[in-house]
Amino acid sequence: xxxxxxxxxxxxxxxxxxxxxxxxxxxxxxxxxxxxxxxxxxxxxxxxxxxxxxxxxxxxxxxxxxxxxxxxxxxxxxxxxxxxxxxxxxxxxxxxxxxxxxxxxxxxxxxxxxxxxxxxxxxxxxxxxxxxxxxxxxxxxxxxxxxxxxxxxxxxxxxxxxxxxxxxxxxxxxxxxxxxxxxxxxxxxxxxxxxxxxxxxxxxxxxxxxxxxxxxxxxxxxxxxxxxxxxxxxxxxxxxxxxxxx
Amino acid sequence: xxxxxxxxxxxxxxxxxxxxxxxxxxxxxxxxxxxxxxxxxxxxxxxxxxxxxxxxxxxxxxxxxxxxxxxxxxxxxxxxxxxxxxxxxxxxxxxxxxxxxxxxxxxxxxxxxxxxxxxxxxxxxxxxxxxxxxxxxxxxxxxxxxxxxxxxxxxxxxxxxxxxxxxxxx
Numbered sequence: 001x002x003x004x005x006x007x008x009x010x011x012x013x014x015x016x017x018x019x020x021x022x023x024x025x026x027x028x029x030x031x032x033x034x035x036x037x038x039x040x041x042x043x044x045x046x047x048x049x050x051x052x053x054x055x056x057x058x059x060x061x062x063x064x065x066x067x068x069x070x071x072x073x074x075x076x077x078x079x080x081x082x083x084x085x086x087x088x089x090x091x092x093x094x095x096x097x098x099x100x101x102x103x104x105x106x107x108x109x110x111x112x113x114x115x116x117x118x119x120x121x122x123x124x125x126x127x128x129x130x131x132x133x134x135x136x137x138x139x140x141x142x143x144x145x146x147x148x149x150x151x152x153x154x155x156x157x158x159x160x161x162x163x164x165x166x167x168x169x170x171x172x173x174x175x176x177x178x179x180x181x182x183x184x185x186x187x188x189x190x191x192x193x194x195x196x197x198x199x200x201x202x203x204x205x206x207x208x209x210x211x212x213x214x215x216x217x218x219x220x221x222x223x224x225x226x227x228x229x230x231x232x233x234x235x236x237x238x239x240x241x242x243x244x245x246x
Numbered sequence: 247x248x249x250x251x252x253x254x255x256x257x258x259x260x261x262x263x264x265x266x267x268x269x270x271x272x273x274x275x276x277x278x279x280x281x282x283x284x285x286x287x288x289x290x291x292x293x294x295x296x297x298x299x300x301x302x303x304x305x306x307x308x309x310x311x312x313x314x315x316x317x318x319x320x321x322x323x324x325x326x327x328x329x330x331x332x333x334x335x336x337x338x339x340x341x342x343x344x345x346x347x348x349x350x351x352x353x354x355x356x357x358x359x360x361x362x363x364x365x366x367x368x369x370x371x372x373x374x375x376x377x378x379x380x381x382x383x384x385x386x387x388x389x390x391x392x393x394x395x396x397x398x399x400x401x402x403x404x405x406x407x408x409x410x411x412x413x414x415x416x
Contacts, residue, residue, distance in 0.1 A: 103268040107278020108387055109364055110315045114268065155368065156319065176368075177383050237278070 083208075095246040097121055102146065106237040111154040111176065113137075113236060117244060118145040126205070128245040133234035134211035135199060136242060147244070151236050152180050152212070161212055162200040166190050169200055172212065172230065179216055179229040189226050191215060197230055207245055255413035256291060259406065260303070263287050264310050274398075279390035281398050282357040284311060284326060289333050289353055289399070290407035294414065297334030304330025320367040325360030332356070349403035354396030361388035 012018050099121075103114035117123050119142045127139040129149045137157065141148040150157050157174035161182065168191075170184045184191060195215040201208040216231040266283045274280060284307045292300025307330075308323030315322075336352060338345065365384040372380070 103270060104272075105270055105315075107275060108280060108391070109320075109368075112315065155372070175380065175383075177379065237272075 079209075097123060097244040097246065099123075099147070099242055099244055101240055101242060104237065106151065106153070109176070111151045111174065111236075112140070113149045113151065113242075115147045115149060115242060115244065116145070118143050118147050120144050122246060123147045123244050124246065128206050128210070129242050130210060130245065131234040131236070131239040131242040133239075134213070134232070135206070136234050136236055136239070138205070139244065149242075152232060153178055153236070159206065160200045160203050161197050162202075162209075163189075163191060163195055163197055163215075165192075165195050169202070170197075172197070179231060180213075182215070182228045182230050184226045184228070185224075187224065187226060191218060191226060191228055193218060252413055256294075256410045259409065260287060260291075260306075263307060264314055267311055268314060274394070276394050277386060277390045279387055279394065281394035282353075282360060282391050284322075285329060285353045285356045285360070285395055286399060286402040287406060288326065288330055289336075289349060289356070289403050290410050292330050292333035293336055293338060293407065294410050295334070297331045300330030300332075300334035301327055302330070304328070319371055320364060322360060322364060325356075325363040328363075329356040329359060332359075346400040346404055349399045350396045353399035353403065354392050357392045357395035358388060361391050 097117055099115035099117040101113050102116045105112050113129075113136070115123075115129070123139055123142050125139055125142055127147075129136045129139060135152065137149045137151040137154070138159075139147045140150040152159065152172065152174055153176065154174045155176040157172075157180070159172045161170050161172045162168075163170060163182075163184075166189060168184060168186065168189055170182045170189075172180050172182050174180045182191075182197060193215050197212045197214065199206040199208060199210040199212060211233050213230040213232040216229040218226065218228045220226060263284050270280055288300065288304060288307060291303055304326035305323060308321065308326040311322050311326075333352065333356065336348075365388060368384065369380070
């Protein structure tokens, strides 16, 4: 009886150490099956503070920004020089007037904004108004202290625009909704969704190359012309500050 | 001086209609559309002063509001004249609660009338380019305006009516 009792207490599963070893073995099997993903994830978290990215990224972005600003200024100079050669309309940086939006009608029958700068500040009828994103519209009316702007979405708005990818001029017509219509008087124009639309370089009403929007959808049902809906880059219903180009 | 102001309170409040029309508070809007503000003033004015006065001030309101909107092709005058004349034929209801709801319904009808007349002008002007999108937008504008005007009319019209009556008594 005594002998039997001794044997039963010496079984391997009665030893804690064996169970620990078995657990380690199972864990290693798990690691093997998951191809070390647990380790990799663990390493991800402990090595995070020592990554080279954060600091290096800032330096690289700063360098890229500087490179772009230098390139932009060179391109601007080139553009001005070429425009002078071709006798095209120029856009000067000194002719900007900053103005705040003091009244806004962007959803109903009327699509217009009123700005807090008027004829007293040198705003003239026909001046171009731009906001963050691009072109908003043109000044339609001025008082001494205010100016009213017809938005591109207004039913009365009609502007000549330029589709850069296919190098073609079109007419941007406001219909009273948020997406003005681009009319191309050529059925063969290869316009695509996502094409970039800007003010026409040959326009006499607007300064050249002001971003306007992107092609949102295309309607090809008409026989003689192609029309497309344009998603405007500047959002008049949220913009509070704009710039008037004299 | 004070008496002058209380006497002319109704006329002085007229000045605020274009200001609110320009202010166009976004938080009061629905689907980007605002209530048709001039009707809130025109209804109590016409009820108290009659059809002819309503018609005249409808014309005045139309002239002012047209000058504030840039679209010179369309006008709000016909709708406001018609509403001014129509509102002048309405008698006051003795039951205050019923009166409140009546203001809402009458202003909704007025807004529908003005919106429809404006939309008809747009359709007539763009007769060659009419498409379904234009119809949908027009109907959306009219319905949103009708809803908002009817919703806010009981608040504004009741207060203005009380103010005009008080001003008249002075």
